Each structure stands twice: as structure tokens, then as C-alpha cells.
Amino acid sequence: MNVLLNGRSRHFRTVEFDGRRNAVRLIEQRLLPHCFKIVAARDHQATAAAIRDMVVRGAPAIAATAAYGLAQGANEFRGRDRARFERHVSAVFATLQQARPTAVDPVNAMREVLGQMRTGGTVREQQDIAMRAAQAFADRSVAECEAIGRHGAVLIREGMRVLTHCNAGWLACVDIGTATAPLYAAQAAGRQFHVFCDETRPRCQGASLTAWELAQQGIPHDIIADNAAGHLMQRGEIDLVITGSDRVLGRTGEVANKIGTYTKAVLAHRHGIPFYVAIPLSTIDWELVRGFDIPIEERDEAEVLGAWGVAWAPARSRRQRITRPVRVRIANPTSRARNPGFDVTPADLVTGIITPLGILKPGELWTHRQRLGAPA
DSSP states (O other): OEEEETTEEEEOOSEEEETTTTEEEEEOGGGTTTOOOEEEEOSHHHHHHHHHTTSSOSHHHHHHHHHHHHHHHHHHOOSOOHHHHHHHHHHHHHHHHTTSSSOSHHHHHHHHHHHHHTTOSSHHHHHHHHHHHHHHHHHHHHHHHHHHHHHHGGGOOTTOEEEEOSOOBGGGSSSSBSSSHHHHHHHHTTOOOEEEEEOOTTTTHIIIIIHHHHHHHTOOEEEEOGGGHHHHHHTTOOOEEEEOOSEEETTTOOEEEETTHHHHHHHHHHTTOOEEEEOOGGGEESSOOOGGGSOOOBOOTHHHHEEEEEEEEOOSSSSOEEEEEEEEEOSOTTOOOOOBOEEEEOGGGOOEEEETTEEEOTTHHHHTTTTTTOOO
16 A cells, blocks of 8 residues: 655555565554554564564464565575475474464465475475565465455445454555455545544554554544444444454354454444455465364453553644653553453354455355365
8 A cells, every 4th residue: 555654655565575685574563653664574583573562463464474484484594404494494484373373374374385385396496485485475465455355345335334443454464455455445436435443452453553544545534442333333323344354264254353353243233234354365264163262362461551652742833743652551550451362253243254256154165165265
């Protein structure tokens, strides 16, 4: 997508690879919306840390980052011994896999790169193949998001009011986004609509990232407190809910996504509001058979007990001047917190899954598993 910097619009991808320096280049999402910065992870350990610490986040984005990280790690190896190289690559894979356990996309992406690497006869051939395979995965991810936009745009009618949760925009992908792809496609078709962005505590990705994206794109929107969604639904002010996902079970249609998604699905069902989930093919898990088996990441309690932002200082002009970022404690000093990062939404609360191949009912994923790329 395009970003307005210093009065000029420039195109960026969320994640790219610098082959000359064997570095993964990422938008530092923790600084948004107040500062736009590109950072470089210069080895696979740094790439894994960027995923774990949420420099980059969003299932499709961390999938591409992990694919690049695996290729990066493979190219860190020096020597020709195939057995030693395979052990090294296995260790790289494990490091990247452990960075964010709930999302299945990074594992699917790395397995794809590994499968192609095995066609190489020498270490050097496998290293070259890894680079090409990671780039192909990232490019295909963008194409899948474009297709999600085409299929999902039909859901966005003139004057509609749409609720989003967390960020499933281009910042959560390589480009374009999943939940936002239908919005951008509908905007390109000339339709007028309004978006309500859940703030999405505790890290506030809706308030900081989705709202920033929509502002860059010129889409009318309001940020709302997470607990305001039910009130707006009850008053008839929300017509549609679209979210992304970190893992969808192909066998059952259950959806793991940012904490609070299940709550919104229950509210939408109560008020008869369609609830859609937009995903690339890498988000489908064809192995697990129960949503309760999905590993739910428990994050640092500090995210719940405090908040991050920027301090504002008066300026001589009408605009305020942003100063340094600050973190403040908002909770009782002696209290502890629980911080599950994700929840699981049952399939019967999901109206449809927007995929690159079309909109399917959750129960239809398994029926169409061959078309959707399930392993034989």
C-alpha cells in the first residue's frame, strides 16, 4: 500500500528481503501510528525476535517473515556438508516456529520453503532455492489478498457500516490485507461506507494500526472502545463484521484470532449481523481436529497492566508536537493480570470464510480441501 511521508506518497510492503545483506526488512509496527520506520533483522535470531516482540505481526506477515527468515538462516551456513546443513536448517526452523505459536501460517510457509529446498543437490543450490521460494511465497500472498478483496467486495454495500477487530490490513500481510482487502476493493469501485475500528486492547492494534491504514487510504472511520460494539449493534449501527484470523481449522471451520473476536461473534449472532473471516490459504490448519487444541499464546501481563503512547508537547503552531514514546501503568500497583493473546470462535458463529478462491461456509472448507491446497 501507499504511505504518505513528508508530503509524498510511496509504496511499501510490510516485509521485504535484502539479498545483498541477507537481512529481512520490516516496518517497525510498534512505533505506529506516530512514527514510520523501516528496520533490518540481520540474522535469523533477530528475525525470530522481531516476530516474537511484535515488530511485525499479523499471520500472513509473520508467515512471509518466517519464510524469509528460514532462507536467511540457510544462507548463514558456511560449508558444503549436507548433514550439518540440514541440522542447521532444522534449528533455524524451530527458532522461528517458536516465536509466535498460535498462528499456523509461519509453519505452513516454512514447510513450503523446505519442500522446495530438498530439490537442490548441493548446499549452495538449496540456499538459492530457499531465497526464490521465500520470495515466491510473499508474492503469492499478495496475490491471494487481491483475490480476497475481489470476492469480499460484494459484501460491502453502499452506505454500510462495518466493524473490524484488531488489524488484518496490509500491515498484517505483505500487502493489501485480508479483512481490509474487501474494503479497499469496494472503495476502488466507488462505494461509500463507514468503518468502526475496535481499539483491541491490550495492544490497541485497531486504534493504532487499522485506523492509521484507513486514514492513509481516506476511508471514513471511527475508533471505538472494545466494549462499545454491543451497544452499536443493539442500536442498529453496525451492518457487517469482518475480521482476519491466525488459524482456521480446515476440518471444523473454527477460527482462532485476536482476543475478543469470539465476543464480537457472539454479539453479532445475537443481533443477526453477518460475521465474516478473511484468510489466505496459509492460514488453514488441515491437521488439528478441535479448536481447544490450538495453542493459545499467553503474553506478558505488562501489556494489560499498562499502556503505551506518546507524550504531547505544546507547539507554537496550531498542531501539537509529538515527543518521546512513554509507557504508563494503569492498573492497581499490586495486581497481577492474565493476558491470553487469542480466542477461538466456533464455526456456527461464522457466516462465511472469505478465501482467495471465493466465500465458503466454515463447513465447506473440508469439502473443498483439494482446491484449497490441503496436503494429499
